[in-house]
Amino acid sequence: xxxxxxxxxxxxxxxxxxxxxxxxxLDFQATTMFWYxxxxxxxxxxxxxxxxxxxxxxxxxxxxxxxxxxxxxLTLSTxxxxxxxxxxxxxxxxxxxxxxxxxxxxFGSGTRLTVV
Amino acid sequence: xxEVTQIPAALSVPEGENLVLNCSFTDSAIYNLQWFRQDPGKxxxxxxxxQSSQREQTSGRLNAxxxxxxxRSTLYIAAxxxxxxxxxxxxxxxxxxxxxxxxxxxxxxxP
Numbered sequence: 518x519x520x521x522x523x524x525x526x527x528x529x530x531x532x533x534x535x536x537x538x539x540x541x542x543l544d545f546q547a548t549t550m551f552w553y554x555x556x557x558x559x560x561x562x563x564x565x566x567x568x569x570x571x572x573x574x575x576x577x578x579x580x581x582x583x584x585x586x587x588x589x590x591l592t593l594s595t596x597x598x599x600x601x602x603x604x605x606x607x608x609x610x611x612x613x614x615x616x617x618x619x620x621x622x623x624f625g626s627g628t629r630l631t632v633v
Numbered sequence: 634x635x636e637v638t639q640i641p642a643a644l645s646v647p648e649g650e651n652l653v654l655n656c657s658f659t660d661s662a663i664y665n666l667q668w669f670r671q672d673p674g675k676x677x678x679x680x681x682x683x684q685s686s687q688r689e690q691t692s693g694r695l696n697a698x699x700x701x702x703x704x705r706s707t708l709y710i711a712a713x714x715x716x717x718x719x720x721x722x723x724x725x726x727x728x729x730x731x732x733x734x735x736x737x738x739x740x741x742x743x744p
Contacts, residue, residue, distance in 0.1 A: 551732070561677075561722070561734050610677065622667065622724075622732060624677040 519545050519615040523625025530601055530632055538596045538628045540611030546591035547613035551622075552584075555608045564609075567594040601632040635660040635727045639735035647743050648715060654708040654738045656723035661701045664726040668697050668708050671720045671737070680721075681708070713742045 520543040530536050540550055550567040565586055566574040573586035583605075585597040594613075598605055612624040636659045646652055656666070668680040681690045681697040683706070689698040696709040710717060720737045727733055 563732070612677075622679065624669075624679070627677075 519613075519623040521611065521613050521623045521625045523611050523628060525628060526626060527629045528631070530630070532602055532632055533600055535597055535599045536601055536630060538598075538609055538611070538630075540594045540596070540613070540625050542592045542613045542615070542623070545613070545615045547594075547615065548591060550588060550594040550611055550613045552586065552594075552596050553610045553612070555610065561610065564596075598630065601630070603632045606630055606632045635663075635725065635733045637723060637725055637733050637735040639721075639723060639738050641738060642736065643739040643741075645741040645743060646713060648713060650713050651709065651711050652713055652740075654710070654721050654723075654740070656706040656708070656735055658704045658706075658725050658733070660727065661704055662728050663701065664728070666697075666699055666706050666723060666725045667732075668695075668706075669722040669724065671722060673720075677722070710740075715742045715744050718742045 522541045522543055524539050528536055548569045552564045553561045554564050555561045563576050564579045567586045567588040569588045569591050575581045583599055588594040608627050608629055610624055610627045612622045615623055638657045640655045663685055665682055665684050667682045669677045670680055671677050681692055683690050683697055683699040685701055694711040699706045718741050720739045722737045724732045724734045
């Protein structure tokens with residue numbers, strides 16, 4: 518079945534540094550990938566939609582200059598949290614839409630980001 | 634605007650019981666509905682995907698139904714086990730191919 522690989526699974530960084538999270542579709546091509554964020558005890562919230570070869574679409578309230586998204590190929594999207602602050606500490610999950618299975622979504626395993 | 638509601642928010646039952654989780658949505662114009670499972674601190678696992686033209690899907694002890702006209706879906710778990718303890722999320726894909734999420738039902742199965 519469709520598999521999405523997300524790395525790293527956990528990362529701890531210092532305030533002010535940048536962190537890159539990778540999301541790869543291993544056995545299918547994804548023209549669209551999605552990035553979600555989840556704070557403790559809250560629902561998943563869509564941050565942005567990543568489109569291969571074009572600019573990402575950000576949800577209202579998400580700073581595009583802070584959360585840089587690059588979707589340079591059909592199998593890789595990256596999310597870079599720039600100048601990270603403790604309030605950016607969260608669980609980030611990517612997903613990709615595998616159109617070969619009737620638009621079902623496949624999710625990465627998530628990245629736990631802690632900014633100290 | 635599509636809204637997805639899950640009831641109950643939390644549920645605790647003894648092992649072995651059959652149980653039903655509910656999901657309702659306000660706009661029947663959906664492409665599909667998915668049920669997911671999320672274990673604490675981990676990513677999501679897709680459980681069942683029901684296309685808008687389908688009425689139900691089954692996988693093992695899980696059965697999901699969809700009544701698009703009334704805006705409802707149920708996830709039925711038979712013979713519950715402690716390993717079923719997790720948060721269960723439903724999400725609908727709207728006409729813009731966006732996923733709209735429910736807040737989830739936290740399920741605890743007591744041994």
